Amino acid sequence: MKFQIDSSSGPHIGIVTLTGRVDARNCTELQNSFMSWLMDTSRFVFDCSGLEFIDSSGLGTIVSCLRKALDHNGDLKLAALSPKVSMVLELTKASKLFSIFPDASEAVNSYVTGTKE
Amino acid sequence: MKTLIVIREKDYGWMSSFFPGVHPLVVPICNKPFIEFLLDFAILAGSTAVRIVSDGSLNSVEAYCETGDRWGIELGYGSIRQNDSDETVMEKNRLFCSEDRVLVINGFIFIRYADKAGLKSFFAETSSGSLSRCSSGSIELTGIPEDVSAAPGTLPFSLTDLHSIDSYYRLNAEILTDYPSPYVLPGYSNEPDCHMGRNVVISKGAEVIKPVVIGNNVQIMKGAIVGPSAVIGSNVIVDRESTVSRSIVLDNTYIGEQLDIVGRIASGNTLVDPETAFLVSMEDPHLLAGMNKAARRQGLVLIRYLAHAAIALLLILLLILPYLFFRILLSVTAKWQTRAVTFYGANEGKSFTSALPSISCGGTTCSLFTRLSLDRFPMFFHVLAGKIGVIGSFPLEVKESGHGETEIFSGYRPAVFSYAEAEDWPADAGESAIVERYYAVHGTPAQDIVLTVKAFLNRMHPGEQE
Amino acid sequence: MMIRERNHNGVTIVMPVGRLDSSSASQFMSGSPSFSGNGKIVIDLSEVDFIDSTGLGSLVGIARKKREQGGDVRLACLNEKLRKVFEITQAFRLFDIYDDAETAAGRQG
Structure with missing residues (x-):
């Protein structure tokens, strides 16, 4: 799990790189970290290219992160979902809640240009 | 007429990753085991006897179809080997094929037809030879027909390859929408x-x-939507407000609340996207889960455990002093080492780790150490814990590459001693598996005790067999 | 245990009669000179009405020995009971199994 601010294209966008698994064991860590990242920005991109598996608690955490970002007038966009992760998102209908992009840079750009997907 | 169904592992092997533990011939297509479609076709074509031959195991197919009484035919089974040519297959089944015309269904193929009634007369009037062929199989007719009137015009059937999970998925959908069926x-x-x-x-x-x-x-619970184009197996719950459409849900599957299953295959806790062949195993039982029936033969399992634990305890008491003696002796000379080895457990996904002594020396001391089976001494405690048996299969070590799993067969019961050791079988892994499978079916707890003693004694006198 | 032998196209067909189990397996293994050497043989099991793990072991042993010496063993005429034992133990993976002994012998050599 890595967090960095990308301001190359103007607005401050928090890019979170998720790796391995997001599940019951480490989702509280993500939840707590997200609260601190919210101090810096409210616009997020979760880069999921290294995310191999997500279970329902992990999914719940990401959805609650989305809610908080929306509460702060921001957004949380997902990028580079692996086929397996995106199957879980479709199964649970979570895919309908998020804007999903094929890779992180497109997700970042969408904040600048305002495109939606 | 007779029908010979030839089916090879190389053609159906892909299926086992999607339907583990189910023989591809009994995997359901629209809730009907695949083999029944083939039998129906054979019967419609006029067969009174059918033989299924394979280079893989046909156990579960035989358990399902038995002798064919249910269909009013004579059903038999046979074995071929992996590299047998089609010609050799025919020779191995010479007696079966000699008396009558034989329809040979060769490969992992589905046979589609529209006109049931016309099949019998078609086969009766068609001359021998290869009738139809596709990439994973063919249909052929052997023997001389009594009355050949004309060369076949258009075939009254067509072959569909079953070569990928997508072809399986599409076949289900086609049959479902194929009406009048x-x-x-x-x-x-x-x-x-x-x-x-x-x-x-x-x-x-x-x-x-x-x-x-x-x-x-x-x-199907409140608010759930099933269909269009859904195949739901037996013992299935579709929980509230979930959608299952353009999908196949196999037997014994629980679909949790508020889920979208669209264009998928769900089986137990796994979800497959047929188009990409990606497979996800859910860890959350409230999303997808298998619905297991209560464990059968619980009583026998308990008796087995008691027998194994009793003899393990006996051996522990017998060997504890020698073990400690050797341990001290070898520690003094710094030859005592232990190595943690992880083995596959009896149940899928379970493993156990044992710290086994690995001593590095030659000579009488070491040979005596092995002869007394002290190198396996710590494993007896796993028997008491009920994790393994005292006699069964050679435990398979979990390799980091994770490829060992393919070797695990249905009768795999890891144990301290193996049946092969009890019977002095050659220790070749493939061959010892034969004797392990034999006792997996024929063994009794009392026999296990006798065989454990035999295995123990055999290890004590190595090289004395013929 | 009785062991009959016949010859077809120069191939020895060995036919054990009776039970192939722990009491007869070692007798069977030394029961025919054709079990050693590089010749190809057929074991006709039509008169074997029972086989246990030791009996299977003797067949595996004979096949192994023959193959090491460049010969081969084919099996023929398994009755239903034997076929089931071969099926559950997957011993069929090690043997060429034929419907009848003559066909098994026919194309060899």
Whole structure:
């Protein structure tokens, strides 16, 4: 799990790189970290290219992160979902809640240009 | 006429990753085991006897089809080997094939037909030879027909390859929408595109949209939508407000609340996207889960455990002093080392780790150490814990590459000693598996005790067998 | 245990009669000179009405020995009971199994 601010294209966008698994064991860590990242920005991109598996608690955490970002007038966009992760998102209908992009840079750009997907 | 069904592991092997533990011939297509479609075709073509031959195991196929009484045919089974040519296969089945014309269904193929009634006369009047061929198989007719009137015009059937999970998925969908259906599908059917099994409960507010096939003991809860184009197996629950459409749900599957299963295959806790062949195993039982029936033969399992634990305890008491003696002796000379080895456990996904002594020396001391089976001493405690047996299969070590799993067979019961050791079988892994499988079926707890003693004694006198 | 032998196209067909189990397996293994050497043989099991793990072991042993010496063993005429034992133990993976002994012998050599 890595967090960095990308301001190359103007607005401050928090890019979170998720790796391995997001599940019951480490989702509280993500939840707590997200609260601190919210101090810096409210616009997020979760880069999921290294995310191999997500279970329902992990999914719940990401959805609650989305809610908080929306509460702060921001957004949380997902990028580079692996086929397996995106199957879980479709199964649970979570895919309908998020804007999903094929890779992180497109997700970042969408904040600048305002495109939606 | 007779029918010979030849099916090879190389053609159906891909299926085992999607339907582990189920023989591809009994994997259901629209809730009907695949083999039944083949048998139906053979019977419609005029066969009175069918033989299924394979280079893989046919155990579960035989358990399902038995002797064919249910279909009023004579059903037999045979074995071939992996590299046998089609010619060799025919020779191995010479007696079966000699008396009559034989329809040879070769490969992992589905046979589609529209006109049931015309099949019999077609085969009776068609001259021998290869009739149809596709990439994973062919249909051929051997023997001389009594009365050949004309060369076949258009074939009254066509072959569909079953070579990928996508082809399996599409076949289900096609059969489901193929009406009036030439195939007999299980369940009651008031309408041509809706088949329902016994004990199907559709709650108020749930919706079922045709075409569907639903198995036995199925509950569709409030607000759920099933269909269109859904195949639901037996013992399935579709929980509240979930959608299952353009999908196949196999037997014994629980679909949790508020889920979207669209264009997928769900089986137990796994979800497959047929188009990409990606497979996800759910870890959350409230999303997808297998519905296991209560463990059978619980009583026998307990008796087995007691017998094994008793003899393990006896051996522990017998060997504890020698073990400690050697341990101290070898520690003094710094030859004592232990190595943690992880083995596959008896149940899928379970493993156990044992710290086994690995001593590095030659000579009498070491040979005595092994002869007394002290190198396996720590494993006896796993027997007491009920994790392994005292006699069974050679435990398979979990390798980091993770490829060992393919070697695990259904009768795999890891143990301190193996049946092969009891019977002085050659220690070749493939051959010792034969004797392990034999006792997996024929063994009794009392026999296990005798064989444990034999194995123990055999290890004590190595090289004295013939 | 009785062991009959016949010859077809120069191939020895060995036919054990009776039970192939722990009491007869070692007798069977030394029961025919054709079990050693590089010749190809057929074991006709039509008169074997029972086989246990030791009996299977003797067949595996004979096959192994023959193959090491460049010969081969084919099996023929398994009755239903034997076929089931071969099926559950997957011993069929190690043997060429034929419907009848003559066909098994026919194309060899």
